[in-house]
Amino acid sequence: MDATRQKLIETAGQLFSRDGFESTTVREICQHAGTNVASIHYHFGDKERLYIEAVKHAHCHQPPSPQPWAEGATPPQKLAAIIHQMMTVMLDAETPSWHTELMMRELARPTSACEALVREFIDPLFAQLLCVVTELLPPSVPLVERQGLAFSVVAQCLLYRYHRPIGRLLVGENHFQQLTTIEESARRITEFSLGGLQSVATREGAVASKPGESS
Amino acid sequence: MDATRQKLIETAGQLFSRDGFESTTVREICQHAGTNVASIHYHFGDKERLYIEAVKHAHCHQPPSPQPWAEGATPPQKLAAIIHQMMTVMLDAETPSWHTELMMRELARPTSACEALVREFIDPLFAQLLCVVTELLPPSVPLVERQGLAFSVVAQCLLYRYHRPIGRLLVGENHFQQLTTIEESARRITEFSLGGLQSVATREGAVASKPGESS
DNA sequence: GCGTCCATTAAACATCCGTTTGAAACAAGC
DNA sequence: GCTTGTTTCAAACGGATGTTTAATGGACGC
Numbered sequence: 001m002d003a004t005r006q007k008l009i010e011t012a013g014q015l016f017s018r019d020g021f022e023s024t025t026v027r028e029i030c031q032h033a034g035t036n037v038a039s040i041h042y043h044f045g046d047k048e049r050l051y052i053e054a055v056k057h058a059h060c061h062q063p064p065s066p067q068p069w070a071e072g073a074t075p076p077q078k079l080a081a082i083i084h085q086m087m088t089v090m091l092d093a094e095t096p097s098w099h100t101e102l103m104m105r106e107l108a109r110p111t112s113a114c115e116a117l118v119r120e121f122i123d124p125l126f127a128q129l130l131c132v133v134t135e136l137l138p139p140s141v142p143l144v145e146r147q148g149l150a151f152s153v154v155a156q157c158l159l160y161r162y163h164r165p166i167g168r169l170l171v172g173e174n175h176f177q178q179l180t181t182i183e184e185s186a187r188r189i190t191e192f193s194l195g196g197l198q199s200v201a202t203r204e205g206a207v208a209s210k211p212g213e214s215s
Numbered sequence: 216m217d218a219t220r221q222k223l224i225e226t227a228g229q230l231f232s233r234d235g236f237e238s239t240t241v242r243e244i245c246q247h248a249g250t251n252v253a254s255i256h257y258h259f260g261d262k263e264r265l266y267i268e269a270v271k272h273a274h275c276h277q278p279p280s281p282q283p284w285a286e287g288a289t290p291p292q293k294l295a296a297i298i299h300q301m302m303t304v305m306l307d308a309e310t311p312s313w314h315t316e317l318m319m320r321e322l323a324r325p326t327s328a329c330e331a332l333v334r335e336f337i338d339p340l341f342a343q344l345l346c347v348v349t350e351l352l353p354p355s356v357p358l359v360e361r362q363g364l365a366f367s368v369v370a371q372c373l374l375y376r377y378h379r380p381i382g383r384l385l386v387g388e389n390h391f392q393q394l395t396t397i398e399e400s401a402r403r404i405t406e407f408s409l410g411g412l413q414s415v416a417t418r419e420g421a422v423a424s425k426p427g428e429s430s
Numbered sequence: 431g432c433g434t435c436c437a438t439t440a441a442a443c444a445t446c447c448g449t450t451t452g453a454a455a456c457a458a459g460c
Numbered sequence: 461g462c463t464t465g466t467t468t469c470a471a472a473c474g475g476a477t478g479t480t481t482a483a484t485g486g487a488c489g490c
Contacts, residue, residue, distance in 0.1 A: 004437080022237045026478060036439050041479060043437095108323065110380045118384045126385050144390045145403065151382065151394070152371045152407050159370035162377060165325045167366065169333045170341050175359045179366070188360065191418070192367050192411035199410020219467080241448060251469050256449060258467095 005043050007033045013054040017102035021051055021111065048112070055106055055113040058099040059121050075135040076194055079153075082129055083193065084186040086157040091182050104161055129153060136197045138204045149197060156189045220258050222248045228269040232316035236266055236326075270321055273314040274336060281343040290350040291409055294368075297344055298408065299401040301372040306397050319376055344368060351412045353419045364412060371404045 011033040015024045026047050030037045044050040069081050089100060106114055107122070130150045137146060160167070160180055168176045179185060226248040230239045241262050245252045259265040284296050304315055321329055322337075348365045375382070375395055383391045394400060 020237075022235075025476080027476085037478085038440090038480075039438070047478065107381055108377060114380070115384060118381060122381065122385065144386070144393050147386045147390060148394045148400070148403050149407060151374055152404060155370040155374035156367045158378070159366055159373065162323060163373070165329070166322055166333060166337065169330060170337065171359070171362045175362060178359050179363045185363070188363050189367060191414055192364060193407075195411040195414020196407035197410070199406055199413065203406075240446080242446090252448085253450075253470090254468070262448065 004033075004035055004039060008035060008039065008043060008050065009054050009057050012050050013058060013102055014098045016051060016054055017058075017098035017105060020105065020109075021048075051111070052113045055102060055117060058102045059117060061097075061099055075132055076190075078132045079136065079194065080186070080190045082132060083153065083157065083190045084182070086154070087160070087182050087186040087189070090157055090161045091180055091185065108162060126150065126154075133197065136194075137201050140204050141200065145200075149200065152196065153189075153193045156192070160185060219248075219250055219254055223250060223254065223258060223265065224269050224272050227265050228273060228317055229313040231266060231269055232273075232313035232320060235320065236263075270317060270332070273317045274332060281339050290347055291405075293347045294351065294409065294412075295401070295405045297347060298368065298372065298405045299397070301369070302375070302397050302401040302404070305372055305376045306395055306400065315376075323377065341365065341369075348412065351409075352416050355419050356415065360415075364415065367411065368404075368408045371407070375400060 008029065012024070012029045015029055015032065018024075026040050027037055029050075030039060033039075040047060040050055044053060069078055073081070092100070103117065106117055130146060133146050133150045133153070137149075164176075164180075167179070171179065223244065227239070227244045230244055230247065233239075241255050242252055244265075245254060248254075255262060255265055259268060284293055288296070307315065318332065321332060345361060345365045348361050348368070352361060352364075379391075379395075382394070386394065
């Protein structure tokens with residue numbers, strides 16, 4: 001039945017996100033799903049295709065999509081919105097639904113499912129961020145530099161998911177709690193990033209930036 | 216003999232760093248090392264103790280230590296030096312010695328050996344960075360905020376190691392090459408970070424920062 | 431009732447894993 | 461030469477893995 005398929009994807013997603021592809025066994029999946037070991041072969045062919053389906057399901061049901069912002073939003077407001085949304089995804093809970101964790105795991109150690117995920121889902125997000133970064137910089141800044149700066153913005157957000165354990169060890173549980181509230185971290189990262197971008201803008205802008213100049 | 220021990224550690228380190236603990240088999244290690252499968256049991260007891268020895272060996276031969284800077288260095292110069300050193304570690308080669316990669320892997324998915332590694336090596340480095348960040352900010356900025364800002368600096372450096380494959384996919388091989396030269400990335404991250412910190416400093420500084428002011 | 435198709439099942443399959451065995455090779459001391 | 465201790469070796473162990481088989485159950489059309 002189709003219910004078995006869904007149950008398998010759901011269960012496998014949880015376990016894959018918790019333990020990774022290699023360390024999750026088909027018997028473990030089937031036991032938790034209450035199905036027979038052969039059901040995976042029957043519905044998906046093999047373990048790897050089940051994994052791919054789980055990843056697909058993950059970012060279909062948790063689609064962090066480029067968000068449409070208010071009409072007259074200024075570039076800084078747009079950046080703030082993007083960062084806030086990212087931090088919401090990164091911190092939405094310690095162990096929320098498994099969807100985010102599975103995607104993050106896939107992005108950190110890419111397998112076969114990775115490229116599709118990037119093309120389908122990360123590319124648009126990054127393009128949107130790059131667009132906003134561009135609005136905050138003079139046109140003289142080359143594309144590759146703008147991409148690097150966009151990386152700097154993304155990096156700050158990713159840290160709080162990928163290096164949670166280290167962060168805890170470094171600053172202590174108490175401080176780490178304070179650092180990982182969505183509102184506070186989004187505010188801090190936004191301010192830091194706007195400052196960084198402005199710094200680049202004013203350096204470059206001395207030559208070619210200000211609106212209404214020579215051409 | 217002792218040469219076998221060393222050969223095993225060296226080989227195992229390379230493979231562990233490339234594929235992780237689970238995905239590396241003892242047979243693979245021994246084949247590459249040109250030894251018998253039983254040699255691991257004989258010299259180390261089991262696979263896990265060989266792994267621990269490899270991690271130890273890794274950060275004994277690649278000790279990222281706080282660097283002593285020139286005497287009269289300004290805080291921005293100190294920050295630049297720290298970031299440059301970090302990027303040197305992150306980018307020193309695509310596949311250099313396996314030491315860094317193994318440590319990074321350990322930090323991303325901590326095992327029991329992780330806390331010791333943090334306490335012994337990461338803590339001093341982070342403390343040094345926090346110290347420099349503090350010098351760049353007014354004293355009114357609370358500790359937890361300074362820690363968060365230090366995270367923002369570190370995060371930018373870590374991105375280029377942990378998300379290399381995604382970065383490649385996003386901006387293309389050509390641009391990614393340009394973004395991952397040590398000098399260029401260190402310059403970009405330093406400028407961005409100094410701007411971000413300055414932004415925080417001037418906001419806070421309106422009350423208490425500038426040297427030689429009211430209070 | 432009967433045949434057909436889909437879904438599920440228990441059992442077995444072949445392979446790989448980390449580990450262990452027992453003997454062989456080797457060097458050093460006496 | 462013989463013993464002793466250390467190191468290496470081929471082979472096998474017990475168990476876990478992903479996968480496959482062949483049989484069973486049930487729903488539906490006729």
